[in-house]
Amino acid sequence: MKQNKYDDPGFFDNYSQMARSVGGLDAAGEWPTFRALLPTLREKNVLDLGCGFGWHCRYARAQQARSVVGVDLSEKMLARARENTSDPAIEYRQLAIEDIDFPAEAFDVVLSSLALHYVAHFDTVCRNVHHCLVPQGSFVFSVEHPIFTALAEQDWYYDELGERLHWPVDHYLDEGPRQARFLGHEVVKYHRIVATYLNTLIAAGFIINRLSEPKPTQEMLDRHPETRDETRRPMFLLIAAIKNGQ
């Protein structure tokens, strides 16, 4: 059974209260960076892996995508996504990301936001995405950064006064599951190093187009000085890859 934490009622309630769950893409600090990595979506067939509440699906349609399929394992997430969507060109399917089985070359763009660090078999995902993309199609995704996932605690190291001293890294080169806490619940996240994300993509037939380890803009730092801590360690890793071939 694939991990389906989002159908746990307590976890779902907590997730629903997160800024990004209420405010959508504009409340997600990494969204401007993610958006900049996307190709033009106009007239494109788009697949969203781990679509959650459907924010990215609706965004794609607002950019005049031809069709969008959103995939998520959680019934509760999809119920909310359907509730908030009135657009026959968006289809939601309940499915684990590892289990997608779309026809060859069905999509021009596959995107995934902060879902793939929950998936045990990234190589399977890469092969399946490659299969269902057209040649030169785009695969754009964000994950929690390996610096962020290395230690299960996912927290700063504090001094005795509670000040953040630095971000602790340990077990970085030991890849695999981490019993992390997120929103007050135990969740399994999969720690993979940067090299594994890239080499797995390349082995599946992708060309690396661009990476990002986003940091707050100067405007954000001026308006919200507390975001300064977000420059001390990367929280997210974003990768844009292209399916090799004519």
Added chain:
Amino acid sequence: MKQNKYDDPGFFDNYSQMARSVGGLDAAGEWPTFRALLPTLREKNVLDLGCGFGWHCRYARAQQARSVVGVDLSEKMLARARENTSDPAIEYRQLAIEDIDFPAEAFDVVLSSLALHYVAHFDTVCRNVHHCLVPQGSFVFSVEHPIFTALAEQDWYYDELGERLHWPVDHYLDEGPRQARFLGHEVVKYHRIVATYLNTLIAAGFIINRLSEPKPTQEMLDRHPETRDETRRPMFLLIAAIKNGQ
């Protein structure tokens, strides 16, 4: 003036006593990984940026490279390299890495071992390497890992008993010079994030072929249990890229 720390007599003496300076490539933990990233060198024209004592130059010739040019800014390093080399097909030139100015398509392979984190302008290096490589030529290099260069101290965080608690990361997203200590001397290293290494290569016209964040082999861990700490944080980042084009 480019940084020329290796002509500082005290620093040079300390460097000369490092295991890798005495024992050569086999004494460098990351060498098996570096070697595996190299293409076949037989009949190739090879350039080594920051060649130091010339170990990689001589290795290339032992692999039947046609010709090798080793570039280094340090007169002392090159004097030692020349002393240890009796091979007319290896040429050493005293030059800063940023200042290379070879003819177009002069080399099949450009390599660089642990030198580019001393260079301020990685984009210049990438453009110059691209210029002097044949199409489909290889650029393979190692640098200190961004997790390792983020904090100038480059050291573990210890508890009061002197035990290594974890590796501290801070200022990761603030790229630029770091006044680091190495071999008891002040040295300027340039901290760049993983995304910058890759995006700069891609912008210069390279395709990313493979990355490595090496860790000790199981055999090494069995023979030298103290190398276990090397799995706790990556010390090196290795990248193999190919010049795009026919």
